[in-house]
Amino acid sequence: MSLTTTLVPLAVALIGAFAIEAVAAPRRPSLRPADLAIRFIGYALVTLFWFQFSWRPWLAASSCLLTLAILSVVDRLKRQVIGEPVVFSDLALLAQVPRHPQLYYTLPLSDLRIAGPLLLGLAMVIAWYALEPTALPDGAGAAALAILGLPALLAALVVAGLSKPGQAALRRLFPRPDLTRDVARYGLIATMMGYGLRRLGEADVRPSPESAESAGSGGDNEIVVVVQLESFLDPARIGGPDLPVMGRIRAQAAQYGRLAVPAHGAYTMRSEHAVLTGLDPDGLGFGRYDPYLARKGDEPTSLARLARAAGFETVFVHPFHRDFFDRAQVFRRLGFDRLVMEEDFSGAARIGPYIADVAVAERILAEIAPGGDPAPGRRRFVFSVTMENHGPWNPGRLAGIDEPLAQYFHHVAHTGNAVERLIDGLAGRRAVLCVFGDHAPSLPDCRPPASGPLATDYALFRFGRGESGPPARIDLTAAQLGCVLRDALALKQAGLRG
Structure with missing residues (x-):
């Protein structure tokens, strides 16, 4: 030829x-x-x-x-x-x-x-x-x-x-x-x-964690629960209902606000990584697009690693497959002692194709129940990722509700119920609860703005400390929220503020 x-x-x-x-x-x-x-x-x-x-x-x-x-x-x-x-x-x-x-x-x-x-x-x-x-x-x-x-x-x-x-x-x-x-x-x-x-x-990029404004120190907490809420933002911002949980956040949270996240509509791992490490994506070089792929969980500044060194038992709760994002391996390397995954939710209620958010909240409360953990007396750090409101929101997903935005609002109401269940379950204990949305939903009614990813919402509650000041509205990036959580874990007191 x-x-x-x-x-x-x-x-x-x-x-x-x-x-x-x-x-x-x-x-x-x-x-x-x-x-x-x-x-x-x-x-x-x-x-x-x-x-x-x-x-x-x-x-x-x-x-x-x-x-x-x-x-x-x-x-x-x-x-x-x-x-x-x-x-x-x-x-x-x-x-x-x-x-x-x-x-x-x-x-x-x-x-x-x-x-x-x-x-x-x-x-x-x-x-x-x-x-x-x-x-x-x-x-x-x-x-x-x-x-x-x-x-x-x-x-x-x-x-x-x-x-x-x-x-x-x-x-x-x-x-x-x-x-x-x-x-x-x-x-x-x-x-x-x-x-x-x-x-x-690329040389292994090891930037320093972000700094962040926080409404007070966390002190010596018995329990810290952090829940990454799938596709969550205040639905009122996109024409949805006023959730009761948003009123409780504005009235009872230590601080709350908008959360600038690294992506719109997808790439959960980017927000997850930023919160867990306190590292801003801009400091990760070309590894920013999939931090788990680039770094495999080898993160000295991981909240779980630092919490474990400070005496916390560390638990990851996620009602989905272990292989997705290679989470089973990555989260072990991030420093989690135990992984509670989809197989641990057998028999749990599903709403649509995924495990209900309220079922996840109940499992979290079971993990932190007094006398119910495998290491009595240890403080506990729980990081959870929900799944109920994961897309796609297609016809047939919910009986009698075919419009995507209506499906989203149906699920987000359950997300609000789950957060309220956690608030009630932690009240009276020396605990911190943080909830945040990983990214905005990938809906036709919620397209990414030209300025960048749409911000989600977060809230931080502190329990068991008596009266405190009014809630503070403090807008943060996902990485800055991770640094606020270092204080909630009392890592400054333990001399572990990476």
């Missing part, structure tokens, strides 16, 4: 990929020659990636175009719902999609609407293999050398990107995370590759 026969499909792949992105992109792509060169290198590498599996030029070119088409569709949807382009760390979540399709707004592989196109695509690839001649050189030795050499070349490019000269060049192209700008300049593929290599080559 001649060189021309190989290069023509590559040229088609490069031009076609650029056309796909130019049509789908919300911003006009950069036409600067240097930017176009980086963009086309990305397209070429994708084409070579697919080429190594088949050695058929037109199949590889078509695979490149299909890859760009799928990425562009996903990117457009993601921007609409979350306000953020596709990023390299999203690829790590692909393994979760077949296991938890409902969380990613897709259908299971067994559904014919998914299985049908996949099987059709597989049949087309098999037919293409039969129809298009291979571009492998003649001779068994030369063919074997080519088959082994191309993957080795691609691997060598990755190694070169991780070398000091390679990282220096990448730092000039991608000095800091700026997805919107970089995708407009270099395209989705080159930006994903560049960000991935920047993350892999």
Whole structure:
């Protein structure tokens, strides 16, 4: 096969990929020659990636175009719902999609609407293999050398990107995370590759925890309960009902306010990580997009690690699968002694597809019941993540309620009931309760504003201290809330204020 026969499909792949992105992109792509060169290198590498599996030029070119088409569709949807382009760390979540399709707004592989196109695509690839001649050189030795050499070349490019000269060049192209700008300049593929290599080559970033304003010291608490409420914000802010719990927050909390979170409508792990570590995402470098993927729970400033060192028993309560976000492994490394996961909620009430928030509140209270824990006399730190109000809010989720926003309001009322149950259950004990929303809901009626992710709400209650001053309205970031919780855990007194 001649060189021309190989290069023509590559040229088609490069031009076609650029056309796909130019049509789908919300911003006009950069036409600067240097930017176009980086963009086309990305397209070429994708084409070579697919080429190594088949050695058929037109199949590889078509695979490149299909890859760009799928990425562009996903990117457009993601921007609409979350306000953020596709990023390299999203690829790590692909393994979760077949296991938890409902969380990613897709259908299971067994559904014919998914299985049908996949099987059709597989049949087309098999037919293409039969129809298009291979571009492998003649001779068994030369063919074997080519088959082994191309993957080795691609691997060598990755190694070169991780070398000091390679990282220096990448730092000039991608000095800091700026997805919107970089995708407009270099395209989705080159930006994903560049960000991935920047993350892999990044020195372990260990920023200091944020500072934060707090309404008083926590003192020597017996119990600290922190609950991350799925997709929670005051529903009155988006046209919903006035929840009784919001009135109690404004009347009884030590402090409350808006919480600036790292993402809109998704990426629970970002808010979770910020609160648990007190580390602002801006200080995490390119690991900010999925802190658990980047750091695997190795966090010296984790609230759980510091609390355990201060004599607390540490418990994580989450009514969902252990494998999701690799939480079972990550939370062990974060410093949690015990994990209470979905299997511990067998028989618990479900509202819609997930365990009810009130059931989670009851389990938390059982964990901290006097005399009920496995280490009597130890102070207890409980961190919980709820699930009831997780999307998608689709027709059929709730009997007689099909409109997404109405479903959300139905669930958020139960969230309010769960928080009130915790307030009542902790009253009179020397305890702290913190509740906060991880991100705004990904609803058509709650799109991300141009200014960034919509803030959620948080509240911090202190019990067992007699009369206190009026509640203080203090708006915080998620990382600053994590530092307020250090005081609630009395870590200053223990000399552990990382």
